[in-house]
Amino acid sequence: MVDIVVALLAISIVKSTPLVLGALSGTVSERSGIVNIAIEGMMLAAAFAGFAVAIQSGSLLIGLLAAMLSGALLALLHAVLTVRFAVDQIISGTAINVLAVGLTGFFNRQLFATGAPPGAMVLPRLHVPVLGDVPVLGPILFQHQPLTILAVVLVVVLHYALFRTRWGLRTRAVGEHPLAADTVGIDVGRLRTANVVLGGVLAGLGGAYFTLESVPHFEPLMTNGRGFIALAAMIFGKWTPLGAWGAALLFGLTEALPVTLQIQGLAVPYQLVGMLPYVLTIVVVAGLVGRAHAPAAVGVPYVKGQRS
Amino acid sequence: MSASEPALLRVEGLTTRFGPVLANDAVGLDVRAGEIHALLGENGAGKTTLMNVLFGLVEPDAGTMLLRGQPYRPSGPSDAIRVGIGMVHQHFMLIPSFTVIENVVLGSEPTDRLALDLTTARAELARLSAAYGLEVDPDALVRDLPVGVQQRVEILKALYRKADILILDEPTAVLAPPEVEQLFGVMRGLAAGGRAVIFISHKLREVLTVADRITVLRRGRVVGTVRPAEATEQSLATMMVGRPVELVVEKGPARPGAHVLRVEGLRVLDQRGSVVVDGVDLTIRAGEIVGVAGVEGNGQTELVEALAGLRSVRDGRITVLGADLTGAGPRDLAKHGVSHIPEDRHKYGLVLAHPLSDNLVLSRYDRPPFAAWLRRTFSAVRRYAARLIAEYDVRTASVQAQTGTLSGGNQQKAVVARELSTGPRLLIAAQPTRGVDVGATELIHRRLIAARDGGAAVLLVSSELDELLAVADRLVVMYRGRITAELDAATANREALGLLIAGGADVTTRAT
Numbered sequence: 001m002v003d004i005v006v007a008l009l010a011i012s013i014v015k016s017t018p019l020v021l022g023a024l025s026g027t028v029s030e031r032s033g034i035v036n037i038a039i040e041g042m043m044l045a046a047a048f049a050g051f052a053v054a055i056q057s058g059s060l061l062i063g064l065l066a067a068m069l070s071g072a073l074l075a076l077l078h079a080v081l082t083v084r085f086a087v088d089q090i091i092s093g094t095a096i097n098v099l100a101v102g103l104t105g106f107f108n109r110q111l112f113a114t115g116a117p118p119g120a121m122v123l124p125r126l127h128v129p130v131l132g133d134v135p136v137l138g139p140i141l142f143q144h145q146p147l148t149i150l151a152v153v154l155v156v157v158l159h160y161a162l163f164r165t166r167w168g169l170r171t172r173a174v175g176e177h178p179l180a181a182d183t184v185g186i187d188v189g190r191l192r193t194a195n196v197v198l199g200g201v202l203a204g205l206g207g208a209y210f211t212l213e214s215v216p217h218f219e220p221l222m223t224n225g226r227g228f229i230a231l232a233a234m235i236f237g238k239w240t241p242l243g244a245w246g247a248a249l250l251f252g253l254t255e256a257l258p259v260t261l262q263i264q265g266l267a268v269p270y271q272l273v274g275m276l277p278y279v280l281t282i283v284v285v286a287g288l289v290g291r292a293h294a295p296a297a298v299g300v301p302y303v304k305g306q307r308s
Numbered sequence: 309m310s311a312s313e314p315a316l317l318r319v320e321g322l323t324t325r326f327g328p329v330l331a332n333d334a335v336g337l338d339v340r341a342g343e344i345h346a347l348l349g350e351n352g353a354g355k356t357t358l359m360n361v362l363f364g365l366v367e368p369d370a371g372t373m374l375l376r377g378q379p380y381r382p383s384g385p386s387d388a389i390r391v392g393i394g395m396v397h398q399h400f401m402l403i404p405s406f407t408v409i410e411n412v413v414l415g416s417e418p419t420d421r422l423a424l425d426l427t428t429a430r431a432e433l434a435r436l437s438a439a440y441g442l443e444v445d446p447d448a449l450v451r452d453l454p455v456g457v458q459q460r461v462e463i464l465k466a467l468y469r470k471a472d473i474l475i476l477d478e479p480t481a482v483l484a485p486p487e488v489e490q491l492f493g494v495m496r497g498l499a500a501g502g503r504a505v506i507f508i509s510h511k512l513r514e515v516l517t518v519a520d521r522i523t524v525l526r527r528g529r530v531v532g533t534v535r536p537a538e539a540t541e542q543s544l545a546t547m548m549v550g551r552p553v554e555l556v557v558e559k560g561p562a563r564p565g566a567h568v569l570r571v572e573g574l575r576v577l578d579q580r581g582s583v584v585v586d587g588v589d590l591t592i593r594a595g596e597i598v599g600v601a602g603v604e605g606n607g608q609t610e611l612v613e614a615l616a617g618l619r620s621v622r623d624g625r626i627t628v629l630g631a632d633l634t635g636a637g638p639r640d641l642a643k644h645g646v647s648h649i650p651e652d653r654h655k656y657g658l659v660l661a662h663p664l665s666d667n668l669v670l671s672r673y674d675r676p677p678f679a680a681w682l683r684r685t686f687s688a689v690r691r692y693a694a695r696l697i698a699e700y701d702v703r704t705a706s707v708q709a710q711t712g713t714l715s716g717g718n719q720q721k722a723v724v725a726r727e728l729s730t731g732p733r734l735l736i737a738a739q740p741t742r743g744v745d746v747g748a749t750e751l752i753h754r755r756l757i758a759a760r761d762g763g764a765a766v767l768l769v770s771s772e773l774d775e776l777l778a779v780a781d782r783l784v785v786m787y788r789g790r791i792t793a794e795l796d797a798a799t800a801n802r803e804a805l806g807l808l809i810a811g812g813a814d815v816t817t818r819a820t
Contacts (some may be wrong), residue, residue, distance in 0.1 A: 018566050164422075170414070170415075170417075173403050179401065182365075182384075183385050184388050184389070185416075186414070194370065296405070
């Protein structure tokens with residue numbers, strides 16, 4: 001029984017990886033005041049770019065860098081549109097999502113019309129020394145592929161950074177009251193841009209999970225709404241990295257459940273269990289949106305020197 | 309301080325435009341160390357713009373600034389902060405969800421390697437608090453603090469950044485009279501310590517009380533700089549407006565008639581569900597003006613909203629001329645002769661994107677003569693609007709002008725015109741002269757008194773004691789949602805009233 005629970009939790013951790021990274025992406029962006037609903041598109045683009053570059057270069061590491069870079073570039077586009085030109089953040093995000101679907105679909109047909117080339121690999125599973133040997137916790141947390149472990153490390157790092165460092169204080173200030181931040185000499189536009197791009201890198205890592213860690217090939221639309229579920233996790237987690245992690249684990253659990261049940265040979269229709277993450281998303285978002293406290297200035301462009 | 313003493317800050321020929329509007333027109337100003345320099349002017353005279361230029365928030369079109377003899381041209385607030393200019397904005401620049409210490413250090417955070425070092429900051433804050441009598445709890449959340457304390461946090465923020473020129477933009481607007489006295493004490497302490505304090509205000513009495521020198525601005529230009537000893541309220545008002553003004557409107561005694569408004573046991577909740585109007589009883593008779601005195605946030609806003617049908621009533625009864633109108637909507641109230649001049653004209657008073665003429669018939673555009681069946685009669689609307697504009701001296705390019713293009717004073721005159729032109733039996737006027745210049749204030753006061761003399765019952769809610777004392781016949785004091793005192797405006801004493809609204813008891817009045 002313990003084995004089953006450990007396996008379930010370990011699979012939950014794995015399944016939650018893109019959600020954790022996506023929720024962190026949303027958190028650093030929204031905490032600075034920019035809504036990013038393009039995480040889905042950034043992940044999809046990164047999944048493709050990571051895969052294609054890894055194949056071409058023969059290096060998973062270069063593929064991973066390409067994934068991060070593609071996320072960052074789309075995020076930079078989002079930042080330029082929303083910060084520099086004060087475009088509606090939802091519109092910009094939607095456009096980037098559509099763009100990512102189109103670009104990845106097109107290049108996928110161009111490059112891999114005959115199917116994925118043989119020999120593609122995924123990142124190797126790590127066994128963290130010492131920590132990996134701890135009973136129960138070791139297999140749950142520390143015997144995974146690198147992105148899964150990195151996601152957990154980033155949760156802790158970003159939580160500390162957001163609440164204990166200068167960057168975090170300024171980020172939260174800019175997301176709550178950008179004019180106040182401006183009057184104490186903080187460059188609102190620059191900080192928001194930096195945070196959105198950092199969010200893009202995190203979404204890029206989340207995208208890399210799909211093709212460099214989960215399966216060694218790319219399929220159109222393979223992110224399958226994870227970017228949006230990640231946003232639900234961010235909201236559920238009250239815009240904090242630790243909270244988002246907890247929420248993402250819950251979503252991960254709903255994805256791990258069917259896998260575990262199958263392994264155990266229980267006859268539950270997989271369609272039914274497969275609905276769980278999406279049903280949970282609706283429940284969380286519908287149930288919490290009214291009560292959850294978003295950063296006060298999120299979604300509102302900051303235009304300097306405007307007469308109030 | 310001698311006239312030959314070099315200026316800490318000298319501004320010459322400063323001109324700032326916003327589109328076609330000349331906000332500062334060749335402004336000159338010199339500020340010396342150790343003085344409280346008041347900047348006096350009406351709304352829209354260019355005071356705030358001038359300070360925003362000094363603080364690097366607005367870029368001027370022409371002119372020079374010298375700071376300690378060196379050319380000064382800030383490209384942003386960080387430049388201003390670096391050279392020792394601090395600003396306390398009219399609308400506080402504090403982050404409500406942050407603690408006091410977080411707000412104080414923001415932008416100038418001490419760090420220990422990667423982490424914020426709040427211990428050092430706390431010690432510095434404690435030192436400044438003690439030195440200038442600005443007590444605050446460094447770990448309190450700003451949103452839980454009363455406005456007076458938030459203002460202290462703002463001043464501490466500037467001092468923490470080592471400001472030696474401190475700009476205070478309308479700092480007394482949000483304070484009760486005893487708090488104003490306290491603030492003046494702090495300002496004098498700062499000046500005595502060799503700092504320069506620039507005090508922006510449109511309140512003549514305050515400027516005369518605390519300033520060492522007073523520079524008067526009118527329509528973007530400097531009219532002159534005077535010392536308080538050489539000036540009177542009347543002479544300053546004339547400089548501000550450009551013509552002699554009546555500071556106190558003439559009015560005859562009230563002749564109260566039948567009861568018009570009767571409020572019994574009214575309880576109203578705010579958005580968060582706390583009781584903000586707590587068992588208010590109030591009656592107003594025809595032909596009298598009842599003033600509600602109080603520091604903002606003591607339930608006056610919610611009281612007015614409940615009376616105007618904009619907020620639901622938890623308990624109690626509101627009757628107007630015998631009709632029970634508890635819970636009635638604005639339309640019903642209007643049919644019973646209730647008019648409302650709202651506190652926030654942008655939110656409730658006017659549709660800024662619509663033409664002025666439409667706003668002037670906003671409460672009855674759908675009835676004759678402004679509409680026939682489903683069609684609106686635009687010619688009637690225009691004729692009526694033109695008449696009101698002339699009658700209330702609303703300065704506008706045309707009756708069709710978009711309402712948002714009018715100045716604040718003229719927008720307010722339009723609201724007053726609309727609400728009074730229906731011949732109300734009960735007029736609820738909330739902060740009717742807020743953000744309005746002296747000239748428009750004079751007109752609005754006259755009209756309120758004329759409405760009273762015409763037999764209307766008037767409820768006047770104001771945070772300006774002078775306005776209440778000048779216009780109202782009877783005063784009630786609101787404190788923490790209750791009416792705590794009632795007094796006759798003719799014999800009321802300004803200082804005693806100041807104490808009452810700050811929550812102090814007064815044995816000579818009925819206190820509950």
